[in-house]
Amino acid sequence: MKPRTSPQRRNLTQRFGFIFLRLVAIVAVLPIIAIMIYIIYKGAPAISWEFITGFPSDGMRSGGIWPAIVGTFFLTLLCALIVAPLGIGAAVYLAEYAPDNRWTQLIRIAIINLAGIPSVVYGLFGLGLFVIFLNFGISILAGSLTLAIMTLPVIITTTEEALRAVPQAFRVVSISVGATQWQTVRRIVLPQALPGILTGVILGLERAAGETAPILFTAAVFFLPRLPSSAMDPTMALPYHLYVISTQVPGMSSEIQYGTALVLLIFVLGMNLIATVIRSRARARRQW
Amino acid sequence: MQIPKFNSESIITAIIKIIGYSAILFVGLIFYFLLSEGLPAIIEVPLSEFLQTRWYPIEDYYGILPLLVGSLVVTIGALIIAVPLGLLTAIYIAEVASRQTKEILKPLVELLGGFPSVVLGFLGLLILSQYLREIMNLPTGLSALTGSLILAGIAIPAIVSISEDALDAVPQSYRDASLALGATEWQTIWWVTLPAAKSGVLTAIMLGIGRAIGETMVVLMVTGNAPMMPTGLDTLFNPTRTMTATIAAEMGEVANGSTHYHVLFFIGIVLFIITLIVNVTASTFVFRRKKRSERILS
Numbered sequence: 277m278k279p280r281t282s283p284q285r286r287n288l289t290q291r292f293g294f295i296f297l298r299l300v301a302i303v304a305v306l307p308i309i310a311i312m313i314y315i316i317y318k319g320a321p322a323i324s325w326e327f328i329t330g331f332p333s334d335g336m337r338s339g340g341i342w343p344a345i346v347g348t349f350f351l352t353l354l355c356a357l358i359v360a361p362l363g364i365g366a367a368v369y370l371a372e373y374a375p376d377n378r379w380t381q382l383i384r385i386a387i388i389n390l391a392g393i394p395s396v397v398y399g400l401f402g403l404g405l406f407v408i409f410l411n412f413g414i415s416i417l418a419g420s421l422t423l424a425i426m427t428l429p430v431i432i433t434t435t436e437e438a439l440r441a442v443p444q445a446f447r448v449v450s451i452s453v454g455a456t457q458w459q460t461v462r463r464i465v466l467p468q469a470l471p472g473i474l475t476g477v478i479l480g481l482e483r484a485a486g487e488t489a490p491i492l493f494t495a496a497v498f499f500l501p502r503l504p505s506s507a508m509d510p511t512m513a514l515p516y517h518l519y520v521i522s523t524q525v526p527g528m529s530s531e532i533q534y535g536t537a538l539v540l541l542i543f544v545l546g547m548n549l550i551a552t553v554i555r556s557r558a559r560a561r562r563q564w
Numbered sequence: 565m566q567i568p569k570f571n572s573e574s575i576i577t578a579i580i581k582i583i584g585y586s587a588i589l590f591v592g593l594i595f596y597f598l599l600s601e602g603l604p605a606i607i608e609v610p611l612s613e614f615l616q617t618r619w620y621p622i623e624d625y626y627g628i629l630p631l632l633v634g635s636l637v638v639t640i641g642a643l644i645i646a647v648p649l650g651l652l653t654a655i656y657i658a659e660v661a662s663r664q665t666k667e668i669l670k671p672l673v674e675l676l677g678g679f680p681s682v683v684l685g686f687l688g689l690l691i692l693s694q695y696l697r698e699i700m701n702l703p704t705g706l707s708a709l710t711g712s713l714i715l716a717g718i719a720i721p722a723i724v725s726i727s728e729d730a731l732d733a734v735p736q737s738y739r740d741a742s743l744a745l746g747a748t749e750w751q752t753i754w755w756v757t758l759p760a761a762k763s764g765v766l767t768a769i770m771l772g773i774g775r776a777i778g779e780t781m782v783v784l785m786v787t788g789n790a791p792m793m794p795t796g797l798d799t800l801f802n803p804t805r806t807m808t809a810t811i812a813a814e815m816g817e818v819a820n821g822s823t824h825y826h827v828l829f830f831i832g833i834v835l836f837i838i839t840l841i842v843n844v845t846a847s848t849f850v851f852r853r854k855k856r857s858e859r860i861l862s
Contacts, residue, residue, distance in 0.1 A: 369584025394778025
């Protein structure tokens with residue numbers, strides 16, 4: 277059988293093919309770098325002590341974004357307190373306890389579905405259940421609960437992966453010296469998987485911190501003249517604030533807009549950076 | 565001493581089991597609340613009216629067709645850009661790039677995946693839409709096209725990272741065998757590696773679709789939000805309005821329990837069902853792959 281193309285021809289195809297692939301990858305990645313540089317370039321001049329710690333004034337057109345920063349911090353923190361035990365517990369069940377049967381498969385399908393539900397539908401659900409039915413009103417609590425359920429699938433999936441990465445031998449040894457299953461999980465498996473779990477939780481919270489749609493009708497308000505005093509108060513939030521000042525306020529200075537975008541990016545990507553550092557340090561130190 | 569230890573062990577096991585099942589509970593709760601708030605819409609608005617082409621809730625026109633079509637147009641536009649770009653980038657990262665290049669490209673793509681969508685929407689509004697309006701001489705830069713372009717940026721990280729995982733999971737022996745038969749690396753990629761990773765790549769594309777159709781803030785900010793029925797190919801350059809943007813834009817202004825409120829929840833049900841179908845389809849690709857590998861191994 278004759279080859280369809282000569283070797284020279286095939287080598288040429290390969291060379292141009294690889295150049296083409298490289299160009300496509302550059303086209304896909306270059307905008308990311310460009311966006312980062314542009315936002316830093318346009319937003320950095322706005323960053324000042326007054327901008328970070330001040331309240332908005334003159335109908336958002338001047339002043340700072342302190343209440344939005346505080347609001348996003350509290351929303352994320354409360355979300356973490358709610359979702360971490362739930363997500364880690366569910367992952368422990370799936371990785372260490374669950375039998376391989378139809379019910380477990382149903383849990384997995386439910387997790388896949390939770391991960392796919394649009395964020396605005398979470399917003400509707402939060403409005404229906406937390407704001408109206410449970411009568412929490414538009415509050416940090418309602419927003420954090422909504423965000424917690426939204427981030428749950430991310431945290432379950434990454435935590436389960438971290439638990440499964442712990443070698444089976446560790447469990448066998450622990451059980452064989454007389455430890456119960458829970459003792460094995462708590463003393464052996466969880467500590468070993470901790471860096472992976474932390475990475476997963478932070479990446480989940482990163483998503484929660486940057487989301488706007490789920491808090492749109494559950495927690496966020498346009499403007500508050502004071503900081504929220506309890507979890508039952510509504511709050512300003514960074515992503516919602518950026519949405520408001522870029523679409524709802526006429527005559528907004530672009531410096532404040534870019535400054536807000538930069539602060540939000542630093543907040544979110546800073547969490548990403550922390551997760552990456554934890555992961556790589558744990559990988560370097562790991563002995564198995 | 566034995567008995568209390570046994571007791572606390574079984575209590576903790578029970579608690580973990582209950583938490584394990586919580587995901588099912590939450591899916592159930594979400595579905596229940598969407599139904600209980602959304603189904604009254606069917607009673608208050610006749611079905612024939614839902615299928616009208618006019619969305620103008622102030623005068624009780626609740627035709628959701630333009631919103632459905634708006635979501636479809638924007639999503640398809642995003643996929644036309646994101647699927648080839650994402651897949652080829654994944655192939656480059658997994659099969660061609662050197663180790664160092666890989667170490668740079670992967671975190672960059674993940675970085676884009678971590679961008680809050682409101683930031684991308686903001687850039688689309690301030691920069692991309694102005695730019696498109698000027699170079700294409702349009703009356704407004706806020707159009708389905710602008711939405712598609714930014715949505716592509718949201719779908720690309722998902723498509724790249726999942727496709728790259730799928731390509732990575734193809735056993736090295738497949739490639740070795742192909743190369744030993746005299747195929748070039750280029751031929752191996754297209755005739756061996758990519759077909760072997762097909763199910764993972766399809767999953768990646770499905771999840772990309774899910775991301776794009778469910779995205780809210782970007783489309784709310786850059787598509788111009790005019791619920792218009794498409795007339796022809798110029799739809800892409802006109803303002804449009806998606807289902808997600810409609811919920812986000814109008815829910816804040818309706819009275820709880822009004823017809824408009826119920827209809828917005830009804831749109832939520834439609835979205836829920838669409839993403840359910842997309843995600844179940846995506847996961848069946850994975851399940852089927854598992855079964856196939858089990859068949860080969862047994």
